[in-house]
Amino acid sequence: MSQGTAGTATGTATTWPRGVTGELLARLRDEEDRPALGGYLPVGFPTPARSVEALKTMVDHGVDMIELGVPYTDPVLDGPVVQAAAQGALDAGTRLSDVFEVLAELTAYAPQVPVVVMTYWNPVLRYGVDRFARDLAAAGGAGLITPDLVPDEGADWLAASDAHAGGPGPGSTADGAPGLDRVFLVAPSSTPERLRLTAGASRGFVYATSVMGVTGARATVGDRAEQLVADTRAAGAEMVCVGLGVSTAAQAREVGRYADGVIVGSALVRTLLGESMPGHAVPGPPHEVDDDEWAARLGRLGALTAELAEGVRTARAGSGADTPVGDAS
């Protein structure tokens, strides 16, 4: 991992706590002039073992970082696709302990790909905030994205994330200097004051939700996204990634012009759902798909990941179009 130029890239770089994911974003920006591609999948869908296969498929097809979802019974910021997958994971018996096991397997497979766990707050609260942070760090996690925890309520997490070092990624250190990444969300409705508060509490990157709404594919990425990224940077955040509503390579390319990272969730999850989508006739429990069908779904997941990876590599004029991407075709 080359970190030589990271600290001098911009005027604000020295004050921003980059953590594990921020170092990756800085390296891609400075060395390849491109944004990162983040891919989201929930642990345990359709089963814990198969979710590992799916996550590895994303790695093999060019994601730069992974958002690992914790399935939860009441996901208020998720649309029908992620809800269906989370429910499927719970129905398949997925437990919180599976998150740490999948995480450890994933970071062993691809130590160069930081993994941030995306979780609603109650599972962490129940597990114990410091205990969760400790086990997350031990399994190689980079940090947490917390869709229903705002910094105002996060004193325990701020303390716990300082007490444990994230890794294994470009920003981790043995003595725990950077701490775990804590990725809070901002929205088009966030006031300048709240953008400052959130930027100040975050480490790694700030997650800008491109539209007002829940996760899910949309025809267009909100026109407020670019302004929100600019405003969040002006509020003090060096790294800002955009999520919610990005589903195609063209959208990834568009968002990648101005964001440090592009996060795709529902579109990737959808490739794994097959016909067990809300509104479709469900042929059987989603975790009971046969091997051929599962292989076909992984194939679709890999193809979409490669397209999106191509998208982020051609986002900026004159950049990286010649950078080869896995086996994208």
Next chain:
Amino acid sequence: MIREGDPVPDQPVRDALTETLAHQVAERLADVQGPYFGAFGGRFVPEALIAALDELETEYRKALGDPAFTDELARLHREYTGRPSPLTEVPRFAAHCGGDGAGARVFLKREDLNHTGSHKINNVLGQALLVRRMGKHRVIAETGAGQHGVATATAAALLGLECVVYMGEEDTRRQALNVARMRLLGAEVVPVKIGSRTLKDAINEALRDWVANVDTTHYVLGTVTGPHPFPEMVREFHRIIGDEAREQLLERTGRLPDVVAACVGGGSNALGLFNAFLDDDGVALYGFEAGGEGIETGRHAARFSGGAPGVLHGARSYLLQDDDGQTLPSHSVSAGLDYPSVGPAHSWLHDLGRATYEPVTDDEAMEAFRLLCETEGIIPAIESAHALAGALRVGRRLSEEGRTGPDGGPLSIVVNLSGRGDKDVATAARWFGLLDEGVAAQELERQEGRG
């Protein structure tokens, strides 16, 4: 008081001092403001909603100090809802909770006689007037039994607001007539077909709608839970229940009650009644949760008996959850109490020891339901029947302990009759086998959409 030069006290002593000082400056319990009630409450929601919650809090505080708002609300209470609601003494019912001693006088606070048939209208009118002040034109709401949905649809019709009500598919079946009622009032009713398909999932869906439409839409949350300022604001809009009851009882009996009882789902009717007595140490407060088929069966909604503190729907409170923090399904014969969490102020009162919370089973509630019908000619909501059953239990217990009112007179018990039972007649008919075989039973099944 610690002076310079005094030895520095150790940590526990300092904590105790801090607590004492905090207590001295604190308002009365009845006036505590959010976002926190002790260790409970807060705002555990997506950032996208924070601006709207801030706007709501600002507007709500301004409105409470604005006579244009408070006068209009008072007028609606009087001329539209029919407040003050009566306080009815029920001696034939009370005869069943006295034991051999001096017995008890039982008074019902008749929120069932409000327009729309429950206490829910108090809160809804307050929020609907706020919506108008905020310049929004669309309201959304969740509903379990349908009481809050009906009240919201009513207020929306009254003020010309667009209204969408989310209701678990399971509840639309249990309360089919309330679905029709809401549609008659011009509301769109959306059956929620995910998760457990009950109140909890209706709230999830309403929150998702709100995140997407917060510019134009207000979420009329129906109980004292959710993110700040809802728990405090909804309590304020319901405190009229307790304020009226306190005055009515003082006028009637010349003294404060010994026991105040209410059912607790989210907890709005209970908090509205309790609030007027929180700072009267001699008044025992009892909240009755849905014990369902019994705590030991796991099929219940008794958060204080079978739950632990956690976060759901924006607030930290007692919660039915498993070891992984996943929300557990609740169960109750009454849809309105069928909710896995509870308002944070109740968790605070529970931990303070200021209020006592006990489960009442489906069986106990239905027996009290029938008893009130037969002894007093009042059909209560099954939710309120939990409070009636609990009041019977407490009255008998105190009588057995030899407790009486002052001068050896009867105990005085106030029960919140939070809603009327018309919506529950079909459930009661099945429970007690009240229908003749054949045509009537078939008609009931057909009306409920099962045929």
